[in-house]
Amino acid sequence: MNIEAIRTGNLKQLPGADLEDEDLANIDLSHVNLAGAHLVGTDFTDSKLEGGHLEGANLTGAILVQTHLLRVNLMGANLMQADLTGADLRGSNLRGANLMGATFSDVSFAGAFLSGANLTNVNLQGADFRGADLRGVNLTRANLKGADLSRADLQGALLSEANLEEADLRGANLAGANLAQANLLCAELEDANLSGVNFDRACLVGTIMEKVVE
Numbered sequence: 215m216n217i218e219a220i221r222t223g224n225l226k227q228l229p230g231a232d233l234e235d236e237d238l239a240n241i242d243l244s245h246v247n248l249a250g251a252h253l254v255g256t257d258f259t260d261s262k263l264e265g266g267h268l269e270g271a272n273l274t275g276a277i278l279v280q281t282h283l284l285r286v287n288l289m290g291a292n293l294m295q296a297d298l299t300g301a302d303l304r305g306s307n308l309r310g311a312n313l314m315g316a317t318f319s320d321v322s323f324a325g326a327f328l329s330g331a332n333l334t335n336v337n338l339q340g341a342d343f344r345g346a347d348l349r350g351v352n353l354t355r356a357n358l359k360g361a362d363l364s365r366a367d368l369q370g371a372l373l374s375e376a377n378l379e380e381a382d383l384r385g386a387n388l389a390g391a392n393l394a395q396a397n398l399l400c401a402e403l404e405d406a407n408l409s410g411v412n413f414d415r416a417c418l419v420g421t422i423m424e425k426v427v428e
Contacts, residue, residue: 229248229250230250233253239257242262248267249267254273262281263286265285267287277297280299285304289307300321304324313332315336326346328346333353334352338357338358341358344366346367354375355374359377360379362382367387396413406427
């Protein structure tokens with residue numbers, strides 16, 4: 215593998231490549247093809263991967279701090295224990311991705327596609343999910359305190375025991391979602407679709423639920 219060619223941005227067709235623990239920080243890899251690649255522990259800090267293909271890639275423990283992942287295809291990728299602090303994932307495809315144990319701080323998922331993704335127990339405090347596709351996503355016990363989920367599609371989402379304290383769910387579609395034992399303290403749900411939602415033993419103290427669809 216010609217690592218130097220990758221670092222200079224001259225080699226971008228890398229499907230199935232083994233780049234475990236490589237230093238690929240601060241590189242322009244826009245539109246790179248790393249589908250099915252082995253990227254365990256790889257450092258992509260502050261690199262540009264906009265429009266890239268990483269579907270099915272193994273990114274376990276990868277470092278994606280401040281990485282530009284706008285409109286990247288990460289469908290079915292394994293991102294367990296990855297560090298995505300400050301990453302830009304707007305408009306990206308994360309359908310069916312495994313994000314358990316990943317670090318998310320100051321991350322934007324606005325307009326991203328996460329249907330069927332696994333975000334169990336993940337800390338997503340303050341995350342931006344505006345207009346994101348979260349149908350059937352597993353957010354069981356996730357920390358979504360203060361997260362912006364306005365206009366997000368959460369149909370059939372698993373949110374049992376999730377912390378949604380002060381979350382913004384205005385205009386969100388929560389039809390058929392499971393919010394059993396979830397914490398919705400002071401959350402905003404104006405204009406949300408709550409048809410068929412399971413609120414069994416959920417905390418709804420101070421929750422704003424004006425003009426909702428039930």
